[in-house]
Amino acid sequence: MPANPVRYGAANSPEPVVHELPPLRYDGDVIAIRLEIRRAEDGTWLGRLIFGRADDGSAPATADILCAQSEGDLWECLQDLREHHLRDLYRSVSE
Numbered sequence: 001m002p003a004n005p006v007r008y009g010a011a012n013s014p015e016p017v018v019h020e021l022p023p024l025r026y027d028g029d030v031i032a033i034r035l036e037i038r039r040a041e042d043g044t045w046l047g048r049l050i051f052g053r054a055d056d057g058s059a060p061a062t063a064d065i066l067c068a069q070s071e072g073d074l075w076e077c078l079q080d081l082r083e084h085h086l087r088d089l090y091r092s093v094s095e
Helices: 071-080 083-094
Strands: 015-028 029-039 044-053 065-070
Touching: 015 083, 029 071, 044 071, 044 083, 065 071
Parallel strands: none
Antiparallel strands: 015 029, 029 044, 044 065
């Protein structure tokens, strides 16, 4: 996934940061994908996928399905997901 996993100055912030990912093709449509990551109180990194462009909270999204001890490890978990996994996740949260 070609996105910049480097953040400056916000490493300990509990506020989530949203990264744009390459879009997904599903049933002839192009679906935007965003990754929202945040650092939990215990220091672990959590991430969820948001599908679509709605910024009002109505976009289909997963729970915090990505969990890692570092932000770099979280990005590695995301890179292990293949396109068919992303399609299945999208289908599971949108239908």
